[in-house]
Amino acid sequence: MPELPEVETTRRGIAPHVEHQKIKQLVIRDGRLRWPVPAVLPGLVKNKHIGEISRRGKYLLIPVLESKGKNQGELIGNMLVHLGMSGSMSLVGSQEKPKKHDHIDLVMANNKTLRLNDPRRFGAWLWTTEPYEEHELISHLGPEPLSDDFDGEYLWQKARKRKAPIKQFIMDSKIVVGVGNIYANESLFLSSIHPKLAAGKVSKARCEVLVQHIKTVLAKAIEAGGTTLKDFVGGDGKPGYFQQQLFVYGRGGEPCVTCDEFLKEIRLGQRTTVFCRQCQK
DNA sequence: AGTATCTCCTGCGTGC
DNA sequence: TGCACGCAGGAGATAC
Numbered sequence: 624m625p626e627l628p629e630v631e632t633t634r635r636g637i638a639p640h641v642e643h644q645k646i647k648q649l650v651i652r653d654g655r656l657r658w659p660v661p662a663v664l665p666g667l668v669k670n671k672h673i674g675e676i677s678r679r680g681k682y683l684l685i686p687v688l689e690s691k692g693k694n695q696g697e698l699i700g701n702m703l704v705h706l707g708m709s710g711s712m713s714l715v716g717s718q719e720k721p722k723k724h725d726h727i728d729l730v731m732a733n734n735k736t737l738r739l740n741d742p743r744r745f746g747a748w749l750w751t752t753e754p755y756e757e758h759e760l761i762s763h764l765g766p767e768p769l770s771d772d773f774d775g776e777y778l779w780q781k782a783r784k785r786k787a788p789i790k791q792f793i794m795d796s797k798i799v800v801g802v803g804n805i806y807a808n809e810s811l812f813l814s815s816i817h818p819k820l821a822a823g824k825v826s827k828a829r830c831e832v833l834v835q836h837i838k839t840v841l842a843k844a845i846e847a848g849g850t851t852l853k854d855f856v857g858g859d860g861k862p863g864y865f866q867q868q869l870f871v872y873g874r875g876g877e878p879c880v881t882c883d884e885f886l887k888e889i890r891l892g893q894r895t896t897v898f899c900r901q902c903q904k
Numbered sequence: 905a906g907t908a909t910c911t912c913c914t915g916c917g918t919g920c
Numbered sequence: 921t922g923c924a925c926g927c928a929g930g931a932g933a934t935a936c
Contacts (some may be wrong), residue, residue, distance in 0.1 A: 625930085657912065657932085681930075708929040709914075724914085743913040745930065760932085787907065796931070804929070892908075894929080 625706040627768070627801030628841055630681045632848030633712050637737060638676050640714050643695060645732035646671050646687070647717075653726040657707060657747045660727065664702075664750050671699060673731070680764050680800030681705060684755050700752040703760065707745025713738050765799045768837055773799055775831030782822035782830065789825055790818035791892050793837065802837060804894050805872045806844070810836040812871045817903045818889075818896050871897040 625633070646668050654660035667687070672695035674686030683704040689696035706712070717734045727748055729737040739748065751758045766772035781798055782789075790811060793802050802810070811818050813836040816829060825833070870880055875888030875897045884901040 655913095657930090705930080707913090707931090741913095742915065743929085745913065785906080791907090794930095893910090895927090 626803035628844035709743040710741035710746035779830040792822035
């Protein structure tokens, strides 16, 4: 269930093995992801070089550069990868046989292969020649949650007159990217804010608190993921997600760690929502 | 424009 | 053991 910390952990895990490498070939074993993987892509990237991998929200951006002899040259375009909800990447030896749901291989000249596994095929592997910021899946996205652009003032301004529940509001990628269900539940608990409270009813002061908790929760999760980076090479591609302690997510019916009240579990916009009726108002 | 609902897909846990 | 079912989840698409 890749949320932003898992995607960032993936980026950090694969980057040292992939960046500046020459692409031997791209193998599309099953291109039926959320959108069809462009059939022309293997031809476009063959024998090109890979640039520095970045992340925007939960999208991984893999630049492809023209090759000049053994070196890389000008930017040709970007591969835009999303792990959906069940996707993961791993680095394997180029001879390693694909397992079930191993849909795409990026085979590199260093005899390593970046491999995408995605059982539910909600992920994406797209191509764009325009600056990635202008791609239709990227251009409308809100600020990065860990950046200075995301602060209490910003959230409060955006939330004015909005009636949507605060939980759904912070999960809206147009408002801020990277806050998935787990971390939305956790940060609201830490902020003592009821998930159903209308976004426009959250005071400026409480917006400040909420933003700080979102940042802290995400940063801690990234830190936890960083401890298992070594598992990327020759591993199963699944870093130690959810190592951090979860206060409410997955704990419906169990006692609140603060007040012992049984945690309430409801559905909000078809998402499991867990909170403490006592602590969150 | 803002909000609510639907949708893609497979694997897993549960209850019969 | 097998089957039907509900649920999980990101986020774009669609409807109101």
